[in-house]
Amino acid sequence: MADLSEGGRGQLLLVTALVLAVVFVSLSVVVNAAIYSENIASRQDPSGTDALQGRHETAVMAVDLLASVNRENNTDNATLGEGLRGGLDETGEFVRLERAKRGSLTNTTLQTSSQNNGTIVYQNESRELTTADQSDATPGNWTVVRNVNRRAGGNGTRAFTMNLTSISGDLRILVVDYGASDVWGLTVSGNVGAGNDITVEVDSPVSSTKNCTKTLDSGHAEIDVTGGTVAGEPCDALRGSYRFAHGVGDRYNISVENGDQATGNYSLVIRNTTAWKKAANDSDFQLNYTKASGGAPYARAAVYNTTVVYEYRSSELVYETKIRVAPGEPDD
Amino acid sequence: MTDRRGVSFTLNYVLTLGIAALLITGLIVAAGDYVGSQRESVVRSELEVVGHQLAAALEQADRLVRAGDTEELRLNHTAPAEIAQSTYTIEVDPGSPESDLHLNATELDVTVTVEAETTTSLAATAVEGGSVTIEYNTTTANELEVTDD
Numbered sequence: 001m002a003d004l005s006e007g008g009r010g011q012l013l014l015v016t017a018l019v020l021a022v023v024f025v026s027l028s029v030v031v032n033a034a035i036y037s038e039n040i041a042s043r044q045d046p047s048g049t050d051a052l053q054g055r056h057e058t059a060v061m062a063v064d065l066l067a068s069v070n071r072e073n074n075t076d077n078a079t080l081g082e083g084l085r086g087g088l089d090e091t092g093e094f095v096r097l098e099r100a101k102r103g104s105l106t107n108t109t110l111q112t113s114s115q116n117n118g119t120i121v122y123q124n125e126s127r128e129l130t131t132a133d134q135s136d137a138t139p140g141n142w143t144v145v146r147n148v149n150r151r152a153g154g155n156g157t158r159a160f161t162m163n164l165t166s167i168s169g170d171l172r173i174l175v176v177d178y179g180a181s182d183v184w185g186l187t188v189s190g191n192v193g194a195g196n197d198i199t200v201e202v203d204s205p206v207s208s209t210k211n212c213t214k215t216l217d218s219g220h221a222e223i224d225v226t227g228g229t230v231a232g233e234p235c236d237a238l239r240g241s242y243r244f245a246h247g248v249g250d251r252y253n254i255s256v257e258n259g260d261q262a263t264g265n266y267s268l269v270i271r272n273t274t275a276w277k278k279a280a281n282d283s284d285f286q287l288n289y290t291k292a293s294g295g296a297p298y299a300r301a302a303v304y305n306t307t308v309v310y311e312y313r314s315s316e317l318v319y320e321t322k323i324r325v326a327p328g329e330p331d332d
Numbered sequence: 333m334t335d336r337r338g339v340s341f342t343l344n345y346v347l348t349l350g351i352a353a354l355l356i357t358g359l360i361v362a363a364g365d366y367v368g369s370q371r372e373s374v375v376r377s378e379l380e381v382v383g384h385q386l387a388a389a390l391e392q393a394d395r396l397v398r399a400g401d402t403e404e405l406r407l408n409h410t411a412p413a414e415i416a417q418s419t420y421t422i423e424v425d426p427g428s429p430e431s432d433l434h435l436n437a438t439e440l441d442v443t444v445t446v447e448a449e450t451t452t453s454l455a456a457t458a459v460e461g462g463s464v465t466i467e468y469n470t471t472t473a474n475e476l477e478v479t480d481d
Binding site: 012016019020023026027029030031033034036037038040041043045047048049051052055309315316317318319320321322323324 | 349352353356359360363364366367370371374375377378381382384385388389392393395396399400401402403404405406407408409410411412415416417
């Protein structure tokens with residue numbers, strides 16, 4: 001009797017121990033899962049960030065490269081294209097080596113078919129904003145470029161910057177619709193000098209007039225017309241519905257008024273290769289620019305925009321994107 | 333006297349065994365319930381983590397797409413195939429700009445919903461839980477699709 005009872009109790013304890021063991025094992029599995037979930041919560045997927053960083057580096061270098069090629073080469077568009085391709089091979093190699101250290105591959109290629117040739121108009125010496133020839137009755141009132149055509153959904157002028165050293169009147173930059181009467185006008189007034197105020201006023205065909213006044217901290221006034229800054233600070237009169245050429249049609253002229261009442265240098269890139277030339281039957285316009293030697297301003301072949309294809313491959317990510325390179329181009 | 337001692341002895345054993353069985357059964361049931369509730373809690377927590385990881389991967393893919401004119405994008409996202417020994421499913425319920433990701437642990441019937449905020453639209457899909465691929469469909473819909481290829 002006693003033996004049987006002791007045997008029963010033994011079985012009960014055995015089964016209990018077994019069940020409890022299973023419970024503890026299950027509990028350990030659950031605890032392990034909890035630890036694992038905390039572990040994966042702290043994981044990061046670096047590929048996406050790395051790819052974006054590489055893309056950004058490529059874009060920044062391509063922008064600098066385009067500006068450099070436009071500045072240094074003055075022959076023709078084919079030479080500019082060659083310069084871009086060569087430069088991109090070298091800068092792309094830098095991005096590729098940096099990524100290779102982290103176990104990923106990149107490739108950057110220039111999409112030559114998407115290259116748009118244009119013209120860079122610039123004056124790199126401080127003089128009045130007049131024609132090169134100055135033989136006209138009013139050399140300060142002249143058309144800088146004509147019949148600039150916008151790209152679809154965008155603009156046709158980029159990187160328009162002025163650096164003025166003096167203003168004696170109201171300098172006006174006008175963007176005039178080629179076929180209609182819409183005019184976008186920019187008026188710069190004030191006294192250039194450290195501590196002085198300079199005012200930029202914009203008349204937009206779709207909005208009322210808006211102006212902004214900035215205090216200069218040096219003896220020159222930097223106005224980024226397409227970038228929307230004055231003396232390095234954002235200017236609301238050059239942004240939003242007042243931005244460069246907003247409200248003007250698909251084709252427009254850019255002209256200067258009272259250019260003889262301001263001194264400084266400037267630069268802009270337009271989307272056309274012939275917009276700086278006047279019509280064939282009007283040779284005076286060609287005197288606006290210096291052909292070979294002599295004084296500014298100059299009009300030379302430039303690349304308006306190009307496209308770089310950026311590819312990124314790692315064990316987690318395959319990414320291919322196009323980077324449109326047109327630094328300083330405002331939205332439509 | 334001897335007979336009475338015998339009965340008492342047997343009764344004593346029966347009572348001891350009964351009480352011990354009762355206590356042990358209670359212990360096992362309580363421990364089982366505790367493990368079950370902990371498991372459900374862990375599954376819920378881990379589904380949330382996996383869901384947020386997937387949402388982060390989708391938002392990462394969205395950032396890559398929005399960076400420019402994307403020709404090709406394929407992002408492999410690694411995640412556990414089982415959560416606390418339970419398989420699970422992922423269902424993408426597109427919305428704008430916030431889409432819902434429903435993660436369901438099939439064995440426990442625990443469902444967790446996580447939001448993913450993307451500018452690029454998402455495709456409505458349902459896949460088995462685990463490592464998935466996020467692909468940008470450039471041919472038809474220009475949307476991000478989660479597949480379990």
